Amino acid sequence: MNNAPVGAPTTPSSSLPVVSDDRAEKRQQLINDAVIRLAGNSQDGIQAIGGFLARLAGRSAQEVMTYMTIPSTISGGPSIFQVRIGSGEVLSAGDEADFLVAFYQHSYKDHISFLKKGGIVLYDSDHVQPDLADKNYIYVGVPMTGLTVEALGGTAKDKGKNIFVLGLLAKIFDLDVTKLEKLMTERFGKKDTSVLNNALMAFHAGYAFPVGNIIDLYKFESAEARPGARAQVTMDGNQAIAYGLLAGGVRYGAAYPITPWTTIMETLRSELPKYGGLFVQCEDELASVSMALGFAFAGHTAITGSSGPGISLKTEAIGWASMAEMPLIVVNIQRGGPSTGLPTNVEQSDLNQAIFGGHGDSPRVVLAPQSVEDCFYIAIEAARIARKYSTPVFILSDASLATRIEAFEEPNLKELMINPKIDLSPREPNFKPYPLEKITQHAPPGSKIPEGQYPLITGLEHDELGHPTGSPKLHLAMTAKRRNKLRVLAEEIPVPEVYGPSEGNILLVGWGSTYGPIREAVDKSRATGDSVSSIHLRHIHPLPNGLEKVFEGFNHVLVVEMNDEGVYGYGQLASILRARYCNPKIQSVTKTDGLNYKVREILDRTKASLETALIKR
Amino acid sequence: MSAETTIPASSQTPAQPDKLTKKALTADHPTWCPGCGDFAVLSSFYKVLEKKNLPHENIVTLAGIGCSSRFPYFVNGHGAHFIHGRAVPFSSGVSLSRPDLHVFVFGGDGDGYSIGGNHLDHGARKNIKLMYVIMDNFVYGLTKKQTSPTSPIGYKSKTDPTGAIDRPVNPIKKLISNGATFIARTHATNPAHMIQMMERGMEHNGFAVIECLSECVEFYPGAFDAANPRKGGAFNLIDEKKWDGTAEDEARHDVTDEVAAFKLANEPFPGLFGVFFDVDRPTKNQLEKKWIDSSREKLAGKSDLDILQSTFDRMK
Numbered sequence: 017m018n019n020a021p022v023g024a025p026t027t028p029s030s031s032l033p034v035v036s037d038d039r040a041e042k043r044q045q046l047i048n049d050a051v052i053r054l055a056g057n058s059q060d061g062i063q064a065i066g067g068f069l070a071r072l073a074g075r076s077a078q079e080v081m082t083y084m085t086i087p088s089t090i091s092g093g094p095s096i097f098q099v100r101i102g103s104g105e106v107l108s109a110g111d112e113a114d115f116l117v118a119f120y121q122h123s124y125k126d127h128i129s130f131l132k133k134g135g136i137v138l139y140d141s142d143h144v145q146p147d148l149a150d151k152n153y154i155y156v157g158v159p160m161t162g163l164t165v166e167a168l169g170g171t172a173k174d175k176g177k178n179i180f181v182l183g184l185l186a187k188i189f190d191l192d193v194t195k196l197e198k199l200m201t202e203r204f205g206k207k208d209t210s211v212l213n214n215a216l217m218a219f220h221a222g223y224a225f226p227v228g229n230i231i232d233l234y235k236f237e238s239a240e241a242r243p244g245a246r247a248q249v250t251m252d253g254n255q256a257i258a259y260g261l262l263a264g265g266v267r268y269g270a271a272y273p274i275t276p277w278t279t280i281m282e283t284l285r286s287e288l289p290k291y292g293g294l295f296v297q298c299e300d301e302l303a304s305v306s307m308a309l310g311f312a313f314a315g316h317t318a319i320t321g322s323s324g325p326g327i328s329l330k331t332e333a334i335g336w337a338s339m340a341e342m343p344l345i346v347v348n349i350q351r352g353g354p355s356t357g358l359p360t361n362v363e364q365s366d367l368n369q370a371i372f373g374g375h376g377d378s379p380r381v382v383l384a385p386q387s388v389e390d391c392f393y394i395a396i397e398a399a400r401i402a403r404k405y406s407t408p409v410f411i412l413s414d415a416s417l418a419t420r421i422e423a424f425e426e427p428n429l430k431e432l433m434i435n436p437k438i439d440l441s442p443r444e445p446n447f448k449p450y451p452l453e454k455i456t457q458h459a460p461p462g463s464k465i466p467e468g469q470y471p472l473i474t475g476l477e478h479d480e481l482g483h484p485t486g487s488p489k490l491h492l493a494m495t496a497k498r499r500n501k502l503r504v505l506a507e508e509i510p511v512p513e514v515y516g517p518s519e520g521n522i523l524l525v526g527w528g529s530t531y532g533p534i535r536e537a538v539d540k541s542r543a544t545g546d547s548v549s550s551i552h553l554r555h556i557h558p559l560p561n562g563l564e565k566v567f568e569g570f571n572h573v574l575v576v577e578m579n580d581e582g583v584y585g586y587g588q589l590a591s592i593l594r595a596r597y598c599n600p601k602i603q604s605v606t607k608t609d610g611l612n613y614k615v616r617e618i619l620d621r622t623k624a625s626l627e628t629a630l631i632k633r
Numbered sequence: 634m635s636a637e638t639t640i641p642a643s644s645q646t647p648a649q650p651d652k653l654t655k656k657a658l659t660a661d662h663p664t665w666c667p668g669c670g671d672f673a674v675l676s677s678f679y680k681v682l683e684k685k686n687l688p689h690e691n692i693v694t695l696a697g698i699g700c701s702s703r704f705p706y707f708v709n710g711h712g713a714h715f716i717h718g719r720a721v722p723f724s725s726g727v728s729l730s731r732p733d734l735h736v737f738v739f740g741g742d743g744d745g746y747s748i749g750g751n752h753l754d755h756g757a758r759k760n761i762k763l764m765y766v767i768m769d770n771f772v773y774g775l776t777k778k779q780t781s782p783t784s785p786i787g788y789k790s791k792t793d794p795t796g797a798i799d800r801p802v803n804p805i806k807k808l809i810s811n812g813a814t815f816i817a818r819t820h821a822t823n824p825a826h827m828i829q830m831m832e833r834g835m836e837h838n839g840f841a842v843i844e845c846l847s848e849c850v851e852f853y854p855g856a857f858d859a860a861n862p863r864k865g866g867a868f869n870l871i872d873e874k875k876w877d878g879t880a881e882d883e884a885r886h887d888v889t890d891e892v893a894a895f896k897l898a899n900e901p902f903p904g905l906f907g908v909f910f911d912v913d914r915p916t917k918n919q920l921e922k923k924w925i926d927s928s929r930e931k932l933a934g935k936s937d938l939d940i941l942q943s944t945f946d947r948m949k
Contacts, residue, residue, distance in 0.1 A: 250949075263941060299751055307722040309726065311729075336715065459711075
């Protein structure tokens with residue numbers, strides 16, 4: 017670190033059209049929100065810059081949200097990473113960017129339209145020739161490739177360019193260099209020391225570039241940590257699910273790789289052995305759900321997971337979990353479907369599959385996290401419900417939450433941590449695995465049943481002891497038993513709070529990753545005088561009791577979701593709510609472009625949907 | 634405290650004080666057709682369990698779907714009746730997470746070699762510690778006479794009215810090439826041999842598969858008469874090496890020789906009976922445990938809470 021060339025001035029190349037010779041420092045503007053879009057190719061390490069910025073924000077008590085796209089090609093291809101940092105609440109990754117960092121001509125061409133009017137394009141002048149005649153934007157050309165090579169020596173390989181850009185951004189936004197250096201040391205310090213040294217050299221070369229001669233510099237208003245608040249942790253949604261499962265006492269799982277689910281199984285595979293647990297990569301989806309059910313039968317709260325196509329394959333075994341009443345968590349990181357669909361895009365089109373997938377009446381619980389932070393807490397809740405009700409529980413996340421990085425207040429692990437235990441105590445001689453009068457709690461193998469009959473766990477319709485039966489009376493009673501435990505669960509689920517007044521014209525209903533944009537849409541509508549509130553459902557099946565009372569307070573209930581309106585004109589959650597409440601006020605706002613909702617889209621679509629219905633405010 | 638510490642550490646649990654009896658092990662009366670070969674497999678299994686006197690609560694019988702997969706209902710012990718073809722991964726979950734249990738898997742040729750064929754390969758490859766008895770009757774019985782993966786060419790079934798045309802699976806060759814570490818073949822009409830094979834299978838530390846010819850008297854009667862001396866057939870045993878240095882021993886079968894086992898498996902029907910292959914290779918159970926142990930050793934007694942807390946500290 018000491019031998020890094022701190023603050024060494026670098027002569028800008030003469031080919032830079034907009035660099036002025038004016039050496040006077042521009043003034044520093046105070047800002048509280050910035051959207052930075054980094055556009056390059058997937059191998060450029062732009063995710064790394066985004067990750068550093070997000071973690072820095074997290075350490076500075078600022079709010080942060082990121083958004084990234086990865087190409088579904090094997091290697092290479094255009095990729096973006098967008099970071100929104102705010103000193104106040106950050107609800108979405110931002111509709112428009114304030115800054116665009118363009119590594120290539122295609123990055124510039126494809127993303128310039130996402131830049132706000134008056135926004136700044138920071139481009140690699142070794143690769144990009146912008147249309148300087150377009151006066152909507154401010155152009156800052158920096159020979160990023162050349163200067164990185166100059167700083168590090170060596171060849172014109174693109175390595176290190178990302179860290180150079182990080183240095184540049186650190187200068188523009190007056191970021192905390194000490195904290196960034198610490199983050200880089202944590203990230204690269206474990207490798208060969210030359211890796212860290214190169215990173216620091218590239219960073220300082222970028223930091224030393226006299227960008228202040230060209231544009232104004234900025235500084236984030238310092239964010240005040242809430243009194244008594246814990247430090248922030250920064251992670252993506254898939255990490256939050258994995259660590260939530262660990263905190264929730266889940267120690268055994270099995271799966272098969274599929275985008276965008278895979279990073280959860282990678283995390284659990286390497287983390288679980290530390291906890292005395294195990295995660296197995298199986299030969300296919302069928303084997304992985306089956307192995308997870310073997311873990312569950314053995315007395316563990318087990319987890320399997322996948323994305324759409326893999327969940328389809330697991331469906332038969334999930335039916336067994338309903339029938340046999342097994343504590344199984346199934347994570348579905350939704351992507352665009354059907355079939356192979358859009359593997360790296362977002363969609364909320366697996367809701368019906370989660371609730372109804374498979375043959376027969378097979379009740380299961382479906383939960384949907386609304387933010388990265390919520391991914392952590394919902395995983396703990398899923399484990400608790402799976403155990404308490406001996407049932408399969410779906411966690412419906414999506415591609416957007418999976419890859420999005422957020423900073424959130426560190427959970428109080430001491431209070432939350434569950435240490436799993438298996439109850440192998442001897443049971444009564446008349447032990448019944450499937451008692452009709454109460455919720456099933458299995459006696460795992462290893463528990464003695466002195467003088468009695470050992471339980472048989474089965475997918476055939478069965479009597480209270482688990483022995484097969486074709487009795488109409490028993491099928492009736494057992495079907496009701498499996499369904500009724502979800503009704504019992506519904507009683508303990510709180511009705512979510514309404515965001516905004518509990519009475520008004522429009523209530524937006526959402527679930528999953530649309531939480532942020534919907535709230536921002538409510539804020540914007542209310543700011544212009546429109547009467548809009550929202551409610552976000554985390555428990556989709558069973559629904560909490562009492563939603564009908566919430567709906568009573570509004571003239572219109574619009575369900576906003578990322579799936580198709582279907583043959584009858586209603587999205588998947590809207591259809592369920594209409595069936596449940598028979599309320600014609602419930603209307604649907606849907607889309608299937610594979611992208612996150614923008615705040616603007618929600619506002620426009622809400623308006624359009626009301627106009628279609630010829631509704632006056 | 635972690636999950637594993639609440640479970641007894643290994644299957645070397647002491648024998649229970651009360652003698653395990655056939656009476657204690659008997660559950661529902663089997664639903665098989667009178668004369669079905671599977672009855673003999675069940676009574677041989679009771680005999681082996683009585684002899685081994687394993688702790689009753691640690692005996693687990695598991696199965697997929699099929700006539701023979703009804704097995705767990707007929708054994709009074711912890712058990713599960715899972716879905717078609719997936720008995721091996723299900724049982725693997727039980728075996729890998731509960732070293733204190735004795736895992737026995739039962740099923741038929743359709744469940745094991747057809748719909749579950751891929752899982753059999755991977756269970757073998759992973760060398761999961763369990764014993765799997767496949768009652769092979771060369772026909773689908775539960776669904777009433779359709780061609781099975783082991784039906785011989787020419788066999789007339791409801792799905793091949795003019796005779797089966799697809800080449801049957803050779804289970805022993807399939808198992809050898811996929812890495813099963815104990816492979817035996819027996820016949821339901823020879824209980825003494827069945828018991829011998831099951832005992833050896835149970836003692837084996839790894840993926841032990843016993844292919845057991847078990848006649849379907851309803852849909853394929855007489856299928857295995859050629860291997861039944863009482864019906865004029867020949868029950869030809871594999872002559873295993875005794876390693877006694879004698880000249881005769883030279884010609885005997887070395888159960889650790891994969892190529893020799895493959896050659897024996899090539900014998901035309903009714904083929905040979907006995908142990909084809911028996912080797913020691915680390916089980917997935919052992920290898921995963923090794924990783925778990927070394928991971929935990931590095932953490933020097935830290936609690937689960939401490940481990941997760943230090944992970945979160947790194948994300949601040």
